[in-house]
Each structure stands twice: as structure tokens, then as C-alpha cells.
């Protein structure tokens with residue numbers, strides 16, 4: 580593994596390896612055991628979109644690993660004034676040991692990896708959010724012990740989260756059911772891969788997808804960059820919500836995950852959110868541990 584660009588690029592073995600290391604790093608942090616695997620290394624973190632979790636977990640994670648994180652807002656970089664990503668990649672590679680980027684187009688992340696010479700980590704694009712899915716898988720394994728025989732259901736927009744959740748949960752062997760409005764389906768390439776495993780179904784009926792699910796997941800109706808479509812999307816996504824009716828058809832002990840930020844009474848009711856707050860905030864914490872594992876795998880000597 581040279582970069583983390585999408586979850587699709589990883590094998591099941593690579594995912595499990597990252598999760599095992601993430602569990603170990605979590606244990607070490609909780610028990611005050613130092614783990615300076617990236618002593619003296621630097622990570623540049625380019626942000627073209629807002630962030631709470633990604634920024635803070637990468638920044639503190641790098642510090643805990645003995646390295647130094649640099650927060651690079653695109654407003655302050657020449658990239659924001661039109662300097663090509665190909666040039667930015669070649670320059671930053673001469674200063675840094677790794678680059679994390681949150682941006683719009685997946686191609687920008689791919690170009691950064693192609694033109695640069697240090698590992699690149701995708702911190703979210705419009706197409707995918709691999710770091711989040713590693714944290715989600717880590718959380719499921721933590722609460723359920725394994726992935727064996729489990730079903731994940733995703734309800735909502737066929738966006739970056741949907742694409743990555745489908746790929747990640749299918750890769751670890753789970754059954755996946757998705758409910759999206761017809762005009763908001765996940766990427767065809769991801770759907771095609773998932774269907775080929777025989778463990779994937781897609782519908783526009785949330786209750787059908789949620790039936791017997793062990794993990795129920797949703798995401799915002801309007802992602803970053805889609806703020807102008809928010810009103811139109813409120814109409815299109817009406818009914819694509821995790822609520823008591825959905826939880827009633829899911830497995831009795833079903834978990835609920837949400838990458839956050841959450842919009843209560845839109846994609847999830849406040850009631851279901853609070854009933855599952857323990858899982859949702861453990862998921863947020865696990866961003867830290869999962870990303871530390873990714874950085875160690877990619878950047879340690």
C-alpha cells in the first residue's frame with residue numbers, strides 16, 4: 580500500500596491489518612504506552628473544505644506518533660490561486676513525508692499521488708471518504724467482535740460516504756443493502772463491484788433495506804459543496820431517515836453509525852441519534868486510531 584486514495588484500492592487483508600494496528604494503537608494510547616512510530620516525520624494537511632474530526636484527529640494523531648502536522652488551508656496556499664496540483668505535489672514532496680488532502684474532485688487526489696513522491700491520504704472527496712470507513716469498520720468490530728454474518732444498511736444519498744461504505748463493508752465480507760432515491764444513487768463502478776459479490780442489494784425503499792440489518796448508517800442529505808441544492812434535496816430525501824420505523828425492522832440489537840456532522844430530524848431523528856450516541860461518538864474517536872494506523876503503514880521507516 581503506497582497511498583490511501585479509496586477503499587476500493589485496498590484488499591480485505593490490508594483493511595484487517597490497518598484495523599488490527601488501530602486497535603493496538605488505541606490500547607497503547609489508553610494505557611499511556613508511547614508509540615513514536617513517526618518521530619521526526621511531517622504530514623501536510625491540505626483542506627479545501629471545512630472539517631472538525633478529520634483535521635483534529637490527523638493533527639493530534641501525528642503529534643501522538645512523534646511527528647509534526649502542518650495545517651494547510653487552500654485559502655492560504657497558491658493552489659487556491661490556481662497553481663496546478665501537479666506542481667504543488669512535486670514541491671510539497673520535497674518538504675514533507677506525507678500529504679493528507681480534503682478536496683472536491685477525486686482526480687485531484689489521484690494527481691497528487693501521481694505527481695508527488697510521498698504517500699497521499701484522501702481525507703474526503705466528493706467521491707470517497709476512506710478514512711471514515713476504516714473508523715466505521717473498526718467500530719463495528721469493536722462492538723460486535725467480528726464482521727461474520729452481519730448486514731449493513733445505508734439509507735440516504737448515494738454520495739462519498741455511500742460509495743466508500745459499500746466498498747468497505749463488502750470487502751470485509753458483510754452483506755450490504757442500500758436505499759437511495761432513484762436520482763441519487765451511488766457510483767456505478769462501486770455498485771457493479773458490490774453486485775458481483777452477490778452480497779449487495781439496492782432499493783428506493785428504506786424499510787426494505789433495513790430489514791434484519793445489524794448496522795444502520797446514514798449521512799447528510801446535502802454534502803459540502805451542495806449547499807445550494809439543500810432545499811431541493813430536502814424534498815427528494817423526504818422519508819430517507821433513520822427513525823423508529825426503520826429501527827423496528829432492523830435487528831433488535833442493531834447499531835447506528837453516522838460520520839457526523841448530523842442533521843437531526845433530517846437524515847436521523849434526535850431520538851435514534853441519542854439512543855445510539857455511544858456508538859456514534861466511539862466511531863468519531865476511532866477516526867484518530869484508524870488514521871494513526873494508516874499513517875504508520877504508509878509513512879513509518
Ligand code: CP
Nearest residue numbers: 630631632633838839
Ligand atoms: N466525518 C468527518 O469527516 O467529519 P469532519 O468533516 O468534521 O472532518
Ligand code: NVA
Nearest residue numbers: 738798802803838839
Ligand atoms: N457527505 C458528507 C460527509 C461529511 C463528513 C460531505 O461530503 O459533506
